Amino acid sequence: MSSEKTFLGHPRGLATLFFTEMWERFSYYGMRAILILFMTTETAQQGLGLDVETSAAVYGLYTAAVYLLSLPGGWLADNIFGQQKSIWYGGILIMIGHLVLAIPGHQEIFFTGLAFVAIGTGFLKPNISSIVGDLYGDDKGARRDAGFSIFYMGINIGSLLGQTVVSFLGEKVDWHMGFGAAAVGMFLGLVQYKLTQGTLKGIGEKPQKRVKLPGERTSNTFTYLLTVGAIALIFALQYFGVVDVTTATGIAKSVGVLIVVITLAYFANIFIAGGLDVKERKQVFVIFLLFIGAAIFWAGFEQAGSTLNLFSRDYTDRFIFGYELPAGLLQNFNPFFIIVLSPVFGALWIRLSAKGLNPNTPVKFGLGLISMAFGFLIMYFAALIAAQGAKAGMGWLIFTYLFHTAGELTLSPVGLSATTKLAPRKYYSQMMGIWFVATALGNLIAGLFAGGFDPENASEVPNLFMSVVMLGTGAGIMFLIFSGFMRKWMGDVK
Template sequence: MDITSKPSNDSFKHPKGLYVLFTAEMWERFSYYGMRAILILFMTTDVAYEGLGLTTETAGAVYGLYTASVYLMTLPGGWLADNIFGQRKAVFYGGVLIMIGHLILAIPGSPIIFFTGLAFVALGTGLLKGNISTLVGELYSKDSGAKRDAGFSIFYMGINLGSFLGQIFVPLLAEYNWHLGFGLAAVGMLFGLIAFKVYSPKYLADIGVEPKVKSAGVEKTSSNTSISILIIAIVLISLFLLQFLGYIDVTTATGIAQALGLIIVLITMGYFINILFNGGLNTIEKKQVGVIFILFVGIAIFWSGFEQAASSLNLFARDFTDRFIGGWEMPAGMLQSVNSAFIIIFAPIIGALWVKLAARNINIRTPLKFAVGLILLGAGFWVMVGAANVAASGTKAGMFALILTYFLHSIGELTISPVGLSATSKLSPAKYLGQMMGIWFVGAALGNLIAGLIGGNFDPENVLEMPNIFLNVVWVSVGAGIIFLVAGPFIKKWMGDVN
């Protein structure tokens, strides 16, 4: 019998390479999120209890700088993969740097050792994160539609399985010794490296071996020097003026974080302008790159609220939440695993939903999914406004408030993050694919930076201000969701046939 007579048998099957990438990313996220769950808690713990003893404001700024750098580094990581290494080598080299970083964090010592470890993790993640997502996209043809989205949802489930396990075991071990927790994160990354090295030659074939520029059959082009100089000049002049006028102070961690936020915005805008006018794109490609910029703004807003899970919400869990189960008090960092648990449960359901709706010719386009995700983010923080009011009255809030918030955020995440990743991979011009995936994570960098700065405003001594902090996030996220709803038809027109 001709095998082409049975196409339906493969309609829900995915390439085996997906599960290789699933496993590698699962262990990388075990290391990253496990460490992140204890990061701000370690930094704000008194030196007498083997913490760093930083103020909440400084710790929040450092947290924002670190998590922003993790994702910001994906842009040069994408360029290196596109032009020099290829995605496969970039992922492996990145994993090695991440493991070294966590091993450094496991060494007790001065803050210099600690910050060196963070730098290694940030550099390694910059090489790995965007490029492993690019490999997932390369497993599918651009016209695979909902199946491609489902593949990214499965991949996303692997991310959250690793995150769930990391945020359970790393905080538990850190209860006995902070540095044992950091060391466990290194072990997780080692497992990911082994899985990727052993199975990728068999199941990924030649995907990601050659740099994109070479495999696309185009010559490497030198960067436009004048544009680069102009962008750098604008950034430096802007920083000088803001420092001179007293709006920022780059001698403090908070000032550096604010300056980095400005740098991210200006460089990203300059990058898009350069690509649009000097990137050799046709009209359709320019419109699709414009959509990527709009999605960049949306994801930055989403992560600025969502990533407060490890900053303001983590501090709220430690200081203002009743975490007792019977006679045992759950470590505050373990509550971070709730989000991952919800993703594990609902990722396959949401992924299957997109496929089934598409089979009935009901295609929910990306702008609507973004709108839903942003509004759900706001709904979660509306719950936290109520919990903060309880804490302001002098009573610890129950864990249910945080659990409900994480549930709403998790469903919102599923309607935005894997869908946005998939859309970016489909909208990107071939020769800029790695860089555009990097830009997607630069949006995450900006959001993480803002989340850290907001977390730095979380003052345990000023409980009455907490409801207003959370309420501001509600207005911004819901407002952004409404804008995506209204602008949806315009965005869909520029996306063309891409869902």
């Protein structure tokens, strides 16, 4: 038996990646907890002084960009920098971005800081996850799954710490001190990454261009034509007055149109000219349906940092023993519930599987969407209280986050796993990218949706939340209804 030191029974490199990701998530979620609050606070109170619609659009663009930029971030790692350097460069860019945000100044400084953070996260996020998998080589069994579970725990610990520290400093002391704390968190992550980088043993140190698979197409003609066509569409929408790219909301809507059009055209191209057999076409169509379900789910779930955060600030009684808690602090219940419920859900699926009762992927998607919708149903009743001129108790938000977390645990890991199993081998990396695009689209929709939140008119909030209830419930029911044919088209994939 090897005497080599391990981290909780796993390769020591997992500890390096665990703490790097923990501090990166500390900075990301910490800053996200105060982002829309800072933008909508009046300049007299050291905020940015933007209206809710503009702030929500900026929030949506930023959170969407984080995931979209992971696609070029992964490509640059594979072809130019290697994964280890991409993580290092990404962390530096993230730290610089938070330092820029910590500088009091005009909107230009603020948006520059957001751009640095988004680009840096695009470098770091996909590549650190890839190295986690590479630590286990050809071992695709339970040990690898357990390693990812530990890594995922680091994400949630970082989120819990970041949203606590940054919320308190940002809301109770100084907004820019909160952004500065996020920079310190990323700095600590960089220091420990550099000090312990040797434990990765050269994994991801050099770019590794993927070997071309038999029958794989390498022509970029379709990509170029699609890009030009999508840009032309935006110009046409601008010309006919459908969107206005001179405003943040217009830009966000335009990006949403681009994502939808490019995704639809991409899948159409795969079906028509992708060289797939009948079975592969059916499985890719299932991926397309999962993409739609995931985008709808994230459109509701990711309102934690926008609509629900504004509700926490404006319509929630946050006093405990005479002290008012920071509004962003309530977002901590999601990572807290993740930490508590992850082993519960893991044990539940295993027990159900042993009895032959484990729900298939489409059913889990349906349940996840309905759970998200139920969370907003709770918020609908909380909003009715606010509409009567009173403040809702914190319990409404806490139970909402409980159901949202249950939905996340039911849908997110299952969807990611199903995509890896259903994707045709020659389009494997592209299909994994599609999963990031679904998350990006959901974040963008969440931001645009929050633009309808009016802090001065509480009577409109119940209908706002009810629209999410209807969307999530409707989508969830559709997945349950069509789970039979989807399961059949998935073939031998569970």
